[in-house]
Amino acid sequence: MKCSECHFENPGDTRFCGNCGTLIKPLGDISESHTKTVQTPIKEMERGTTIADRYEIIEELGRGGMGNVYRVVDKKINEEMALKLLHPAIAAEEKTIKRFKNELKLARKITHKNVCRMYDFNEEEGTPYITMEYVPGEDLKNMIRMTGQMSVGRAVSFAKQICEGLAEAHRLGVVHRDLKSRNIMIDREGNARIMDFGIARSLKAEGITDDGIMVGTPEYMSPEQVKGEEADHRSDIYSFGIILFEMVTGKIPFEGDTSFSIAFKHKTEIPPSPREFNTQIPEEFSTVILKCMEKEREKRYQGVEELASELSSIEKEISTDERAFPRKKTRVETPRKRMQRLWIAGILLSGAIIIVLGYLFLGQFLQKEEPRTGIISEIKWENSIAVLPVEDLSLQKDQEPLCGGMHDDIINRLSSIEELRVTPKRSVMKYKDMDKDIKEIGKELAVENILVLTLQREKDTIRVNARLIDAQEAVLIKPFTFERSIEGYFQVQDEISRAIARELKVQLVEEKLEAIKKRDPADIRAYDYYVMGKYLIDREEDFEAGVKMYEKAIEINPNYALAYWGLGNAYESRYYNEKKNEKDLDLMKKNYLKAYDINPNLAEANLGLGWVHFNLGDNDHAYNYFKKAFEISPNDSTINQDVGSFLRSVGLYSKAIEYYSRAIMRDPSSIGSYSLSAICSMYVGKFEEAVNLVKKALEIEPANYGLHLNYARQLIMMKKYEEAERELVLAEQLQPDNPSVRHHRAWILAAKGEKEMALTLIKDRPSFRYGATSIFSLLGMKDKAIDNIEMGITKGFEETGDYMYSYPSLINNPCYDNLRDDPRFKEIVRRQKRKYEENLKKYGKL
Structure with missing residues (x-):
C-alpha cells in the first residue's frame, strides 16, 4: 500500500509506513480520482543530475505527499540547499501553481532562526520545484520514534523555539495549517526549525482536495479544519498542542484505523491527559498541553506569545541539565586522545573487559609456561557501530533471506575497517522485530553508532534506506537512500560501507574491500539461492531444502566459495546437533576444502577446516587453519572465540583467555565468551576472576540457566557453599527438570x-x-x-x-x-x- 505522505510502497496489512511512520490511509478512505493523483509517478533523479543548469543533486532526502526532496548544491553560489520536486499531478493544476506562488511570497517574508527559509518557486521542463534552506539533522517525528518520551525539560526547550518561529509567522499573517512533528527539524546543534510554511494552504484547490479529502494531516488536525472551516493561528496552536503531547508521551492523543476516524475524534472526543502516559509530567505542563487542544478555539491560547510565557514559567522549575540538548563532542585526533577515547568507549563501557585485562596483565599463574603475547594492546578503535537486522519492506514480505544476506555483507565490509569496532550479527539479532529505544540498544551493545537498514525488492529493483544514528544521543547523523537494479545489489553494499566510513571518519581500505568482494558471486541468481539456503539452515527449518538451495547456487556459479562453505556449515550443524555421523564429517571436510581451494583467504573456510581437523584428532593441521583464519580476520569476534575454544580444548587455558578477551572487546555482549573465559579461569585457579566474568554475563542475561550453574561452580571451588546453593535455586527455577542442578548440588553435599x-x-x-x-x-x-x-x-x-x-x-x-x-x-x-x-x-x- 502506498503511503500518502512519502509514497513509499508498504505491505497491504501494515498500518504505518515503514519509511516515514505515517499512518497509512486505506484505499477505501480515498476517492478513486485522488488515488490516481497520488500514484502519478515523479521523475527519478540520481546523484550528479543537474536541474535548471544550476542545482546539482547530492542525495535524496525523502519523499512526501508533495513530491521528492533532494539535497542539492547551487552551483551559482556554491551553497547547499534543499529542493522539493513537485508531483506532476500538482503541476497539472494551474490554480494550485498560482496559489503556490502567492503563498510562497508570504512565506519568504519569514526570516527567523526557528523557521526554515523558503527561497524560490520555479519550473524545469514543466516540472515545478521549490528551493529552500537545507537543515541537516533529524525531524522531530523520527527523533521521538527513536528516543520515546522526551524529558519535560527537553520538550519545553524545543517548544519555546517552535513558539518563537510560529510567533514570527503569525505576526506576518502566515498560518501554517499543517503543523506536525514531521515538519519540525532539529538540527545538530539542537535548534528547532519549522518547515513547509505556505504549502498546505496552496493545496486547498479543486482537483486536489475534492470528494471530501481534507487539507492537513488527520493526526494533527484541528476540529475546525475537520469541519472544513477556515483555519487561523489558533489552529496552529491546536496542532502544536498535539506535538507537545507527542514529545512527552511518545504517542499522539488520537489514533484510529482510518484517517477519517482519527479526524472525527479531534472533533468529538476529549483528549486524554498526558499524565496518563507519563507521570513525570508536571500538572502545570499537562494543563498547558490540554488548553492548546481545546475543541473551541476561543478556549485555547489566543496567541503564541501567551503560550510561550506559560512555557517560560514551567522552564524555570526545571534544572539546566535537563533542558540541555546533547551535542556530540568534537573529536581530537591526537594519539593520546584517540587511545583515551578508545579506553572509555571500547573498554570502560564494559566492566568485564577490565576484569579480563586485569587477569591478563596482572595474573601470575602459568606466566612462565604461557608467555603473554600482548595481543590485547594491539586493538585500537576510533569508533564503534552496530548494524541492526535489515527490515523487509517489500510488498509481499518475502525478502527476509535477502535481508539476512545484506546484513551479513554490510557487517563483513565494515568489519574490514581496523579502527571500527563492529558488533557481530549474533549479538544484534535479538533486536529483530523488537521495538526498543536506540539509546538502550547502544548502551547494551556498548557502541557509539547504530545503522538501521530497510530493504525493498520489487521485481528487478531494490531500494535500500540506511540511517546512521548517534546511539548515545539518539540523533540522526545521516540518512542514505540507494535504488538500483538487482544486478547492482553488491554495489549498494559497497556504497553504504564507504558512506558510513566517511561519516565516522575511519578509513575503508579499498584493497581490503576488494578482497571481501571476491566472496560475491558473478551471478546474482546464485546469491539468491545462497541466502535462501543459509536462511533455512540457520533456522533449522528444512535441512534438505537448505542443502538443495546451496547446490543450486553452485550449479549456477561453480566457483562460488561461500556456497561450498554454506554446505560445509550445514553438515557441521547436523554433525554437532545430532549423533556425530562420520559421513557428515566427511561432507564437512569435502565442502570446506572446496571453498578453500577456490578462495584460500576465506576466513570462514579456514575456520571450518580447523574444526574438521580438530574433530579428526589432527591438531597440527587444525592449528594451521585456525592460525590462518585469525591472520585473515584478527578482529572478528567469532574467529577469536573459536581460536580460544581450540586452545581451551587442548588445555592451554591462559592462552584461550587472551582470545576470549579479544572476542569480548569486539563484542561486549558475547555471553559465550564470558562463560568460556570463566571456565578457563577456573581451571587455572583464578576463581575470583571467573566469578567476576560470570557476574558480568549475568548483568547482560540474568535469566541464563547455564550462567547460574557456572557461577555456582566457581563458588563451590571457593568453598562458598551457601552462596552456591542460592545460585542453584535460581537455576532450578529457570529449568526445574534439568539434571545438572542435581549434579552441582551433589558437589556441595560431598564437600559436607x-x-x-x-x-x-x-x-x-x-x-x-x-x-x-x-x-x-x-x-x-x-x-x-x-x-x-x-x-x-x-x-x-x-x-x-x-x-x-x-x-x-x-x-x-x-x-x-x-x-x-x-x-x-x-x-x-x-x-x-x-x-x-x-x-x-x-x-x-x-
Whole structure:
C-alpha cells in the first residue's frame, strides 16, 4: 500500500509506513480520482543530475505527499540547499501553481532562526520545484520514534523555539495549517526549525482536495479544519498542542484505523491527559498541553506569545541539565586522545573487559609456561557501530533471506575497517522485530553508532534506506537512500560501507574491500539461492531444502566459495546437533576444502577446516587453519572465540583467555565468551576472576540457566557453599527438570561429607566427568576418582570433544587436594604436564 505522505510502497496489512511512520490511509478512505493523483509517478533523479543548469543533486532526502526532496548544491553560489520536486499531478493544476506562488511570497517574508527559509518557486521542463534552506539533522517525528518520551525539560526547550518561529509567522499573517512533528527539524546543534510554511494552504484547490479529502494531516488536525472551516493561528496552536503531547508521551492523543476516524475524534472526543502516559509530567505542563487542544478555539491560547510565557514559567522549575540538548563532542585526533577515547568507549563501557585485562596483565599463574603475547594492546578503535537486522519492506514480505544476506555483507565490509569496532550479527539479532529505544540498544551493545537498514525488492529493483544514528544521543547523523537494479545489489553494499566510513571518519581500505568482494558471486541468481539456503539452515527449518538451495547456487556459479562453505556449515550443524555421523564429517571436510581451494583467504573456510581437523584428532593441521583464519580476520569476534575454544580444548587455558578477551572487546555482549573465559579461569585457579566474568554475563542475561550453574561452580571451588546453593535455586527455577542442578548440588553435599545423598544425585552422571571425579575425591573415594580421571584422559575426547584433565586443571582444583600424595595421581600429573608443555610449544604461539 502506498503511503500518502512519502509514497513509499508498504505491505497491504501494515498500518504505518515503514519509511516515514505515517499512518497509512486505506484505499477505501480515498476517492478513486485522488488515488490516481497520488500514484502519478515523479521523475527519478540520481546523484550528479543537474536541474535548471544550476542545482546539482547530492542525495535524496525523502519523499512526501508533495513530491521528492533532494539535497542539492547551487552551483551559482556554491551553497547547499534543499529542493522539493513537485508531483506532476500538482503541476497539472494551474490554480494550485498560482496559489503556490502567492503563498510562497508570504512565506519568504519569514526570516527567523526557528523557521526554515523558503527561497524560490520555479519550473524545469514543466516540472515545478521549490528551493529552500537545507537543515541537516533529524525531524522531530523520527527523533521521538527513536528516543520515546522526551524529558519535560527537553520538550519545553524545543517548544519555546517552535513558539518563537510560529510567533514570527503569525505576526506576518502566515498560518501554517499543517503543523506536525514531521515538519519540525532539529538540527545538530539542537535548534528547532519549522518547515513547509505556505504549502498546505496552496493545496486547498479543486482537483486536489475534492470528494471530501481534507487539507492537513488527520493526526494533527484541528476540529475546525475537520469541519472544513477556515483555519487561523489558533489552529496552529491546536496542532502544536498535539506535538507537545507527542514529545512527552511518545504517542499522539488520537489514533484510529482510518484517517477519517482519527479526524472525527479531534472533533468529538476529549483528549486524554498526558499524565496518563507519563507521570513525570508536571500538572502545570499537562494543563498547558490540554488548553492548546481545546475543541473551541476561543478556549485555547489566543496567541503564541501567551503560550510561550506559560512555557517560560514551567522552564524555570526545571534544572539546566535537563533542558540541555546533547551535542556530540568534537573529536581530537591526537594519539593520546584517540587511545583515551578508545579506553572509555571500547573498554570502560564494559566492566568485564577490565576484569579480563586485569587477569591478563596482572595474573601470575602459568606466566612462565604461557608467555603473554600482548595481543590485547594491539586493538585500537576510533569508533564503534552496530548494524541492526535489515527490515523487509517489500510488498509481499518475502525478502527476509535477502535481508539476512545484506546484513551479513554490510557487517563483513565494515568489519574490514581496523579502527571500527563492529558488533557481530549474533549479538544484534535479538533486536529483530523488537521495538526498543536506540539509546538502550547502544548502551547494551556498548557502541557509539547504530545503522538501521530497510530493504525493498520489487521485481528487478531494490531500494535500500540506511540511517546512521548517534546511539548515545539518539540523533540522526545521516540518512542514505540507494535504488538500483538487482544486478547492482553488491554495489549498494559497497556504497553504504564507504558512506558510513566517511561519516565516522575511519578509513575503508579499498584493497581490503576488494578482497571481501571476491566472496560475491558473478551471478546474482546464485546469491539468491545462497541466502535462501543459509536462511533455512540457520533456522533449522528444512535441512534438505537448505542443502538443495546451496547446490543450486553452485550449479549456477561453480566457483562460488561461500556456497561450498554454506554446505560445509550445514553438515557441521547436523554433525554437532545430532549423533556425530562420520559421513557428515566427511561432507564437512569435502565442502570446506572446496571453498578453500577456490578462495584460500576465506576466513570462514579456514575456520571450518580447523574444526574438521580438530574433530579428526589432527591438531597440527587444525592449528594451521585456525592460525590462518585469525591472520585473515584478527578482529572478528567469532574467529577469536573459536581460536580460544581450540586452545581451551587442548588445555592451554591462559592462552584461550587472551582470545576470549579479544572476542569480548569486539563484542561486549558475547555471553559465550564470558562463560568460556570463566571456565578457563577456573581451571587455572583464578576463581575470583571467573566469578567476576560470570557476574558480568549475568548483568547482560540474568535469566541464563547455564550462567547460574557456572557461577555456582566457581563458588563451590571457593568453598562458598551457601552462596552456591542460592545460585542453584535460581537455576532450578529457570529449568526445574534439568539434571545438572542435581549434579552441582551433589558437589556441595560431598564437600559436607554427605556421601550417600551425593552419590545418589550423580548416579546418572558419567563417572569420568570433571564434576564426578571431584565428588569422588571429596568423599575420600581415591581409587574411583583416580580410575575415572584416567578414563577421562583416555576417552574424554571421544565422548566430549575436549581433551580432559589438562595439567592446569589437575593442579588447581581444590577438590583434588586429598589425592596429591597418591603416587598414581602424581604420575598422572607428571604425564599431563609433559603433554601440556608439548602443546604449549606447538600451539602456544597462535
